[in-house]
Amino acid sequence: MKKIGILIFVVALIYAGIMFQSAATTTAQSAEEAAVRGAIEHYFRGHATGQGEHFRKVFHPDSKLFSIRDGKIAQLTSEEYIARATGKPPADEAGRKRSIESIDITGNAAMVKVLLDYPTVRFIDYMSMLKIDGEWKIVNKTFHAEPKQRS
Numbered sequence: 001m002k003k004i005g006i007l008i009f010v011v012a013l014i015y016a017g018i019m020f021q022s023a024a025t026t027t028a029q030s031a032e033e034a035a036v037r038g039a040i041e042h043y044f045r046g047h048a049t050g051q052g053e054h055f056r057k058v059f060h061p062d063s064k065l066f067s068i069r070d071g072k073i074a075q076l077t078s079e080e081y082i083a084r085a086t087g088k089p090p091a092d093e094a095g096r097k098r099s100i101e102s103i104d105i106t107g108n109a110a111m112v113k114v115l116l117d118y119p120t121v122r123f124i125d126y127m128s129m130l131k132i133d134g135e136w137k138i139v140n141k142t143f144h145a146e147p148k149q150r151s
Helices: 001-049 052-058 079-081
Strands: 059-069 072-077 097-107 107-118 123-130 135-147
Touching: 001 052, 001 097, 001 107, 001 135, 052 059, 052 079, 059 079, 072 079, 079 135, 097 123
Parallel strands: 059 135
Antiparallel strands: 059 072, 097 107, 107 123, 123 135
């Protein structure tokens, strides 16, 4: 009977340790997800305000952007992309919506799917991100644009 009591105690300790570890991992993962969301918020602010400095806060200087245009791969450096910022909000800003659709984080790497739903076009962006010197940075962006039908 004493052996059963000890066995139950040991099992309870193991279970408590697993639950503690799980809670610690979940807390750390939540903190990293919040940091990734904060980084993507700079991307959203860049679009909303037209101010390139928001993009510079989230894009790594060596990052590239890729898409398919007219059936061929098109690419830009992040600096070329940022240079397109006008410095002022888009005229149709009130009709634009931006959201994070998913975040997948493993260690210092993350993949973020972003939706930019604008009056005339819908963009789906896939951001490859790395945690560099304690900050999440976009190192690669691939995207798809779907023009909307005018009614």
